[in-house]
Amino acid sequence: MKQMRRLTALIEREDDMCVSLCPELDIASQGATIEEALANLKEALTLFFQSADPSEIAGRLHGEIFVTSVEVAVG
Template identity: 65%
Template sequence: MSNIRQFTAIIEREDDGYVALCPELDIASQGDTVEQARANLIEALELFFEVAEPSEIERRLSLFSWFFAYCFQKFRIIIKVIN
């Protein structure tokens, strides 16, 4: 059975092109259009999963989870202080 997982793609305009980032794995790519940047990011992710050791994948996912939890906690504290 295959293990399906969804990842985030953040695509931003930069100069005369687009940059696509998967923050969970810290993998980025670029393209002349949004569609091209997205396709290039998917290709970069596929290549990463083909060659990365399972421990490297887990390390990146764990690091992102820790960072996200840390930022969320800080954000909640800031909202409580403002309110």
């Protein structure tokens, strides 16, 4: 059975596309919708894990990622 790993997916709308990013591995993709961008990111991650050797995975894999918000004064 394949090992499962939970990774972070950040999605940002840019003009008429959605860009998806996995910050732990610096792998990105895109799609016309949020759902498509997420599906394309999953595909890119799957292909990476299928083709990369363990040392490449270890070298690219960042530590824990924390997503939060910050409030700053503007203007």
